[in-house]
Amino acid sequence: MxxxxxxxxxxxxxxxxxxxxxxxxxxxxxxxxxxxxxxxxxxxxxxxxxxxxxxxxxxxxxxxxxxxxxxxxxxxxxxxxxxxxxxxxxxxxxxxxxxxxxxxxxxxxxxxxxxxxxxxxxxxxxxxxxxxxxxxxxxxxxxxxxxxxxxxxxxxxxxxxxxxxxxxxxxxxxxxxxxxxxxxxxxxxxxxxxxxxxxxxxxxxxxxxxxxxxxxxxxxxxxxxxxxxxxxxxxxxxxxxxxxxxGRRYDFIETFGMDDAEAAIICLGSTAGTAKAVAKSMRSKGKKVGVIKPWVYRPFPAEQIVKAIENLKALAVLDRACSIGAPYGPLCSDTIATLYREGIKLGVFNVIYGLGGRDMTPFDIETVFNETLEVAKTGVVKEPLKFVGVRE
Amino acid sequence: MVRLKDLPTEELFTSGHRLCAGCGAGIVARMTMKALRGPTVVVNATGCMEVASTIYPYTAWKVAWVHVAFENAAAVASGIESAYKAMAKRGAWDKKVDIIAFGGDGGTFDIGIQAISGALERGHDFLYICYDNEAYMNTGIQRSGATPHGAATTTSPAGTKIPGKPEFKKDFIGICAAHGIEYAATASPAYWNDYITKVRKGLEVEGPAVIHVFSPCPLGMRHDSAKSIELARLAVQTRYWPVYEVEKGKYKLNIKVPKPKPIEEFLKIQGRFRHLFQPQFKHVIDELQQYVDENWKRITELCGEA
Known part of the structure; x- marks a missing residue:
């Protein structure tokens, strides 16, 4: 009970x-x-x-x-x-x-x-x-x-x-x-x-x-x-x-809307909850977006991620950490290495967000989704690594 | 005081280890093992004793032995003690286990002192033994908080301007005793029966106990490896290393030295003090003698001997 x-x-x-x-x-x-x-x-x-x-x-x-x-x-x-x-x-x-x-x-x-x-x-x-x-x-x-x-x-x-x-x-x-x-x-x-x-x-x-x-x-x-x-x-x-x-089923990753998503966000932790809520709302307006949330980060769930992105055209990888001097944040580096190894060509870009507790708002996430949809449409990644929610 | 015939013949710290000839750490480890009273776990801080006694796949230890890192032997011992206690509460452990943690002077006086202080304050039942060879001998003879004034090490060299280490040694046992633990003592391997008796006493105490033992190092102190025990005896007979214990806050002098030898007797057989015998550095020897005299006065007063 x-x-x-x-x-x-x-x-x-x-x-x-x-x-x-x-x-x-x-x-x-x-x-x-x-x-x-x-x-x-x-x-x-x-x-x-x-x-x-x-x-x-x-x-x-x-x-x-x-x-x-x-x-x-x-x-x-x-x-x-x-x-x-x-x-x-x-x-x-x-x-x-x-x-x-x-x-x-x-x-x-x-x-x-x-x-x-x-x-x-x-x-x-x-x-x-x-x-x-x-x-x-x-x-x-x-x-x-x-x-x-x-x-x-x-x-x-x-x-x-x-x-x-x-x-x-x-x-x-x-x-x-x-x-x-x-x-x-x-x-x-x-x-x-x-x-x-x-x-x-x-x-x-x-x-x-x-x-x-x-x-x-x-x-x-x-x-x-x-x-x-x-x-x-x-x-x-x-x-x-x-x-x-x-009755609560866990796995290496949780997916939302990935069966038909053209553009998706992958992120860790609580932000995935916001991302799912935004995706739900956008999907009700006909936008084919999805979310991938790795529960297990090590061992890296490469196999599960590859399966989840089968029909995907563009992916935004959200990192709540910065690997200063590296091409990407840690989750993005792992994701891109996985895609490269599998020979998967996908429009991928990295979003660094929320450092030091800066809020990642539904509005921010919707913006990222729209950019991802744009990449899905054009196949062009304009900014491989960007910062969201920061004054520049 | 324990007698020779009381000691077990069994060697729980065995030969074949890679410590140098004449190394005090090996002598201390072997003597310690002669004082055990039952099931024992040894925790070793990183240092000479650890690296030279366990090169995988060999081990010199016939007791359960654990090494985790340099600065944390006391914390690891805390965890082991707590685990046996907790498992006993749920009926999954039924042995009374003695826990001994060994650290060199670097792992004790410097990088490990926080973990030791924490473990003493929390009152874990274990015996901490510092084998003090008065410098970071394992990494190549660098100065530590235990290195005596004037000693030449690779980071306090005998320079033309600065003749060895300018600072003096910490009072480690004073620090431990200030935690209000039941038993703290100093020892020298030259007085084996005093040391072994103290180890047993430290094990019998319920709660933390600490022993600080002088540990000759032919390589770092630069003395004849055949004269390690002689050096350990001279440390006591010059009053450089007072041998005493603090039991429930009460100091007691264990080895009286009514006619002390001059500190030069201790210094002159060690290469680390050779430079002090040049005329321009003679004052350092005087400073050392003064330190020894004042420290002896302080300790003997605490012991009610003065």
Missing amino acids: SKILGLTGDGAVAYAVKQCNVDVVAAYPITPQTLIVEEFSEYVHNGEVHTEFVCVESEHSAMSACVGASLTGARVFTATASQGLALMHEILYIASSLRCPIVMGVVNRTLSAPINIHCDHSDMMGSRDCGWIQIYVENAQEAYDWVLQAFRIAEDPDVLLPVTVNLDAFILSHSLEGVKVLDDAEVEKFVSTRKPVLRVDPDKPITVGALCLTDFFFETKRQHVEAMNNSPKTISRVNNEFAELT
């Missing part, structure tokens, strides 16, 4: 973690992740969970404690944002390379300077290559649902990789929504407890984190790549089981 609770995005994450039998949470406060740790602290102090909550003195120590805990076979969660994620950066690579199935909520906030607490994806994109599975959600419901699924994906012996669930700062983290939550018992059955393959156990001593030089390092990285390559099978299986349980 599910019920509906009024939860913020952060609250939805905390509620999911509470239901997942997590052994250790090690976290440090940073806006706008704070609601997660505050609400979780309530669960701890009211005796609702058995979790050891380690209130560390920095995000660097948060991720370090998570790695230590995860290596013992415990189920582990943390959450951070922005500068906190950047401070963890060093240990993010170690967590994934030591194959620690940690789940982390990342409340996407821009990186300084200037200091700013609002949404963009530059924090996670700055750690894009850290070898973690990366999920982006559109609303609090998706945040709740993906946290439950994340533990199953991360801890699968075929994967054993950490997972981030990314939610947009304030837009999601602090907005109250009606969230359908499962009963504790249903979650318990779905996530169970972690069954570690190998663990730090004094009775069966192993050496973890040895120096590994030119003769073996490359092989460990190759295995790491293989673990990521294995993950889609597990992600699909978990998505299917979750759909059976809840």
Whole structure:
């Protein structure tokens, strides 16, 4: 039996973690992740969970404690944002390379300077290559649902990789929504407890984190790549089981109007919700537009995107992060590389938007759709990379 | 005090590691393993001890051993301790595990001090051991917050104008004791029974404990590798390295040095201080002697000996 609770995005994450039998949470406060740790602290102090909550003195120590805990076979969660994620950066690579199935909520906030607490994806994109599975959600419901699924994906012996669930700062983290939550018992059955393959156990001593030089390092990285390559099978299986349980079906991407769309937007996170609303309205006026929203950003859902754009003529890739000096933003680079590899010729342009929490309005999105329709008609991309919503 | 015949013959830190001949870190690791009382996990900060004992696919450790990074051994230990506690609460773990974190002086005095302070404040049940060879020896002998005044390192060279490191050493045990932890101590491997006894004591304490042990480094201190223990003894006998413990806030001097040798005895067998014996830098030796005298007075007063 599910019920509906009024939860913020952060609250939805905390509620999911509470239901997942997590052994250790090690976290440090940073806006706008704070609601997660505050609400979780309530669960701890009211005796609702058995979790050891380690209130560390920095995000660097948060991720370090998570790695230590995860290596013992415990189920582990943390959450951070922005500068906190950047401070963890060093240990993010170690967590994934030591194959620690940690789940982390990342409340996407821009990186300084200037200091700013609002949404963009530059924090996670700055750690894009850290070898973690990366999920982006559109609303609090998706945040709740993906946290439950994340533990199953991360801890699968075929994967054993950490997972981030990314939610947009304030837009999601602090907005109250009606969230359908499962009963504790249903979650318990779905996530169970972690069954570690190998663990730090004094009775069966192993050496973890040895120096590994030119003769073996490359092989460990190759295995790491293989673990990521294995993950889609597990992600699909978990998505299917979750759909059976809840009726809510997740996949690598969500599509809207893509069956007949000539022009589409692809974007991550909450902006996809606005894009879908605008597309719906434009479609009612006969404009063939669609939306692609990757839930899973790493592993990159190339296969699913290629399938979704079969009938498409033009695509606008929206990046809420800037790769300064590169030809495109991160999502666009990945998308164009995918199209090139498949030999797909499509009018593609990149839109950088919403940095530091600048609103992406329905009007902005409609403008982008109209430009995309123009590209679809003419086949000419006038501006391969443009900035929307900025004073120039 | 532990006796030789009390020590287990089993070697949990085995030979075959790649530490230098005469390295204090290896001696400290081996002695530490003689003090264990049960299931143990060792956490190692990046450094000589870590790189030289575990080159994949080999390991010198017969206990469970974890290395994550340089500055975070105390945080990793916090996570491990918390995990066993949490898993015990849900009936998935039933062993009492001792956790020992090793860090060199760089990983302890400098880059790791925040993580150590956090772990001590939170009260995790673990023993932190700093093996102090008084510089970043693993990366090629650069100065650290533990390098003594006047010592030549590759980033505080014996120049014609600046003769080695201008600054003095941090009071690490003072910092730890200020956290109000139950047990903190200094030690020297020359006094093996004192050290091993302290390790066991540190393990028996419920909550965090810290040991700061002098660790000779033939390569970086530039001394004869056959004289490591002699150097470790001279450190104590010149009063350079007071051996004491702080138990529940109470200081106690463990090794009395009624007739101290002059600091030159400690300095002259180490190449890192060779330049100080030139006439124009003689004042640095005097400064070092003054530091030793004042530090000894301070510590012995705290110990109620003065």
